[in-house]
Amino acid sequence: MNDVARSAGVSQTTASFVLSGRTDMRISEASRARVQEAARALGYRPNVTARSLRTRTTQTIGLVSDAVTTTPFAGEAIRGALEAAAVHDHLLFITETAGAEAAESTLVNALLDRQVDAVVLASMYTRYITPPRELHGRRVVLLNCLAPGFAAPSVVPDETEAGRAAARLLTERGHRTGIWAIGGHYALPSNPEGNFAGNERMRGLQEVLREARASLDGVVECEWNAEDGYRETSRLLASGERPRALVCSTDRLSFGAYQALAEAGLSVPGDVSVVSFDDQDIASWLRPGLTTVALPHYEMGRRAVELIFADGPLGTDVHRVPMPVRERGSVGSPGP
Template structure:
C-alpha cells in the first residue's frame, strides 16, 4: 500500500477558506499588490487566518514568478568578524526585515577568489539587491558582477563612481571633535592621525580637514609641530603622544583620529605622570565599545553610525531608483564621557 505524501503545511487555499475569501484575495493581500483595494476588515481576516494556521509563503514560487527572491545580499570583507562593525549587519538586517526580506550575509576576509565565489552564489539566489560593505572607509573597486543587480556600497565609496555609497561624514566628525576641545577652552590642540594624507584614505583626510577647519574658524593656525601621522594603532598613539607631551610647548588637548590611538595617548600621559583630563584632554574617534567606555576616565569620542548606515543602504536598495554615483555621508555623533575638561591655565 503506497504511503500518502505528507503535507508540507497549510496552503493559500486553506487560508482563503479560513478567512472566507477567494485565493486571489489572499494572494493580493499577502503581496501588498498595488491597485488592490480591500477593506481593513478583509485584510485583518486574512492576517488572522495566516497567523492561526501558521501559513508561510512559498519563497521559491515567488522567485520564479517575480524573478527576484525575498532576499537581500550582504557581502563584506571583514565586517562580520569585526566586533564594533558588526552593527552594520544589525542595521541592514533590521531594515530588511521591516519589509519582510531576509539578509543573506557572506564574509570574504578580503579574499578576492572567495568574494567572486560568494557573489556568484548570492546572485544564483536571485537576490533583490546587494549591499557591498567594507570594514573601513576607503575608495574601492566594485566587482563587475554588481553592475547587473541593484547594489549599494556601504562604509566605503565606489572608485569608478557608478554605484551609490553610504559612508561616515569624516570631515564633520573631525570638525566636531576639534570644536569640542576648542569650546572647552583649549588653544593648543594637537592631532594624531591614523594615516598620511598621501594615502588618500577618506577617514584620514576627512578627519584632518575637519580639524583644520575648526582651528581656522577659531582664528588659530594649523601648526605642523602639533600634528602627527601614525597608522591607527596603540603603539603609534603612545609614541606620538610622548613626543607631543614632552615638547617645549606641549598641547593641552589631543584629538586622536581613532580610539586605539587614544588608548596609546592615555598610556603616554600615565607614563609622564599626567592626568586625563586634568593635564591633557583627549578625544577619540570610533566609539569602539570594547575600548572607549572602559578607559579610565571614559573616552569622549565620535561614534561611527554603523546601524544607521546599514539601514540606509538597504533603504536605497528598496527605493528601486536608477543607479547613481551619489555618496551619502552620515553624521558621526559625539559621545561625551570624562576625558575632556578646560585647560589648567591659559596657553
C-alpha cells in the same frame, strides 16, 4: 494549495487568490475566513521560489563584506541592515570574503544565482574599492566604501564634519595653541596616500581651527593602535613638547596616550585634553571617560538597505551619515 482548498470547501483558484492577498476578485468574507483558517490548521506555507517566478522578486538582499566576524563595529552595521530589511519583509543573506578579493566574485555570483533582488557591498573601514564586474547593471548600494565611476550610491560616515566637531570641542573650551594630532592621515610607506577617514577628519579639524585662529602645533603620523598612541605620546613628551590637547584618530590611540600622560605625571583633562574618534567600548571605561565622535554603523547599515527600496534608479549620490559626539570627561580648558 489543493489541500487548503479542499478543507475550506472552495476552488483552488479561490484559495490562491485569498492566500496571495489579492482583493481584485469577488470572494465573500466567509470564504476568505475558511481559507485562512484551513491554511493555519494545515500549516500551509507558500512556495516562495514559485511565487518569485511570477512576481520577479525573491524578497531577498545579499550583503557581501570584507570582514563581518572580525571587526568590533560590524555587528551594529549588520543589525541596522537586518532591521531595515525586516521592515520591508525581506531576508538578508550575509557573506564574508575575509579580505580575499578572489572570493568576492565567487560570493557575488552565488548571490546572483539565488536571484537576490539587490546587493549591498560593504567594507568594514571606509575606503575606495573596485566592485566586481558581475555587479555592473545590478541594483547595488555601497556601504562604508566608495567606487568613483560605478553606478551605485554610497553610504559613508561624515568624517569631515566629525573632524570639525572635534575641533569645536577644543576651541569652545579656549584651546588655541599646544594642539597635537596623533595618528593624522595614517600616511605610512605601506599606505602612502593615507586613508579616507584620516584625510577627511584632518581636513575638517584644520578648517575649524583656522576659523578660530588656532592651529595644530604638529601632526604625528602613525598607525592607529594603542601601542602607537603610547609610543608616540611618550616621544612627544620626551622631546620637550608640552601639549595642551591631543586629537587622537581612534580610541585605541587615546588609550595609549592616556598611559603615556599618566606616566609623565600629567592628568586628563587638567593638564592635557584628549578628544578622539570611533566610540569603542573602551571610551566609556577610561577614567576620565573619553570624549569621542562616534562611528554611526547602525544608521549606516539601516540607510544602505533603505536606499534599495527607493523608487526608480538608485543614482550615484554619496550619503554621509552624521557622527554624533559622545561628551564625557576628557576635554577641559587649557592649563596654565
